[in-house]
Amino acid sequence: GAVVSQHPSRVICKSGTSVKIECRSLDFQATTMFWYRQFPKQSLMLMATSNEGSKATYEQGVEKDKFLINHASLTLSTLTVTSAHPEDSSFYICSAQRSPGQFFGPGTRLTVL
Amino acid sequence: KQEVTQIPAALSVPEGENLVLNCSFTDSAIYNLQWFRQDPGKGLTSLLLIQSSQREQTSGRLNASLDKSSGRSTLYIAASQPGDSATYLCAVNGGTSYGNLTFGQGTILTVHP
Numbered sequence: 001g002a003v004v005s006q007h008p009s010r011v012i013c014k015s016g017t018s019v020k021i022e023c024r025s026l027d028f029q030a031t032t033m034f035w036y037r038q039f040p041k042q043s044l045m046l047m048a049t050s051n052e053g054s055k056a057t058y059e060q061g062v063e064k065d066k067f068l069i070n071h072a073s074l075t076l077s078t079l080t081v082t083s084a085h086p087e088d089s090s091f092y093i094c095s096a097q098r099s100p101g102q103f104f105g106p107g108t109r110l111t112v113l
Numbered sequence: 114k115q116e117v118t119q120i121p122a123a124l125s126v127p128e129g130e131n132l133v134l135n136c137s138f139t140d141s142a143i144y145n146l147q148w149f150r151q152d153p154g155k156g157l158t159s160l161l162l163i164q165s166s167q168r169e170q171t172s173g174r175l176n177a178s179l180d181k182s183s184g185r186s187t188l189y190i191a192a193s194q195p196g197d198s199a200t201y202l203c204a205v206n207g208g209t210s211y212g213n214l215t216f217g218q219g220t221i222l223t224v225h226p
Contacts, residue, residue, distance in 0.1 A: 006156070034214075043202065043216040044157075093156055095214075100164065101147055101206075102214060104157035 001027050004096050006105035013084055014113055020080045021108045023094030029074035030096035035067075038091040038107075050077040084112045115140045117205050119217035126193055126224055134188040134220045136203030141181050144206040147214070148177050148188050151200045160201075161188070193224045 003026040013019050023033055031052045036044040048069055049057045056069035068080040077096075081088055089112045095102040116139045126132055136146070145164045149157040161170045161177040163186065169178040176189040190197060200221050204214040 004156075043218045044214075045216075046213065049213070091154075095157075100145055101159060101162045103159060104149070106156040107154070109154065 002096075002098050002103040003027055004094065004103050004105040006094055006108050008108060009106060010109045010111075012111045012113065015085055016083055018080055018082045019084055019110060020078055021092055021094075021110075023077045023079070023096070023105050025075045025096040025098075025103075028096070028098050030098060031074060032097040033071060033077040034095045034097070034102065035069060035077070035079050036093045036095070038093060040091075044093060047079075081110065084110070086112045088112050115143075115205055115207055115215045117203060117215050117217040119201075119203055119220050121220060122218065123221040124223070126222075128193060128195060128224055128226050130193050130224075131189070131191050132193055132222075134190070134201050134203075134222070136186040136188070136217055138184045138186075138205045138215075140205075140207070141184050142207070143181065146177075146179055146186050146206065147204045148175075148186075149202040149204060151202060151219070153200075157202065190222075193222075195224050195226055197224050198222055 005024045007022045033050040035047045038044050047062045050069045050071040052071045058064045071077040093107040095104040118137050120135045147162045148160045163170050163179040174191040179186045200219045202219045203217040
């Protein structure tokens, strides 16, 4: 149990376009999900905490208007990177809270040309 | 602010060796600590979770210990195998922010035949 999926696994887009990434908890309900960003050879940095039915909580330095998070159900959270630029290219990983720990998705590799 | 440090940054060992990965954290007020494994370009796989009230957890060839008062955790891998090659991440769940993980930079482990 405690499987988390992400879609897509890899996406390449042109600068200025928007990209949506989905995070699903497949066999459990998660009122809280988290979005992380990982640059090459670096550790994970928390971007925001997504709570079902309420607004996401963003970490300092993360632009909420650029990284739109929607947690519309207990099994789905989405991250939309709006007006993507090359510097947004990164590995985005979500996790879902299932007490007492977090379970992570396989990640999404975003490349902005 | 919680800070998590992992030593060594990289480790290369021959197959069959027992090895120890170290993790230290600055704020001992934690809820739990998790060890993860990450393969290149992939998400995180949870290996072991230790609650703040526990001193160790074991799973197969893996054993994780926690000394909360000194802010340290170790991951012991017995009889290492080439398939153990990956990045190992330590993450601390802060006591006042349930579910909010702070990650170390990771230890890159290479086990050669």
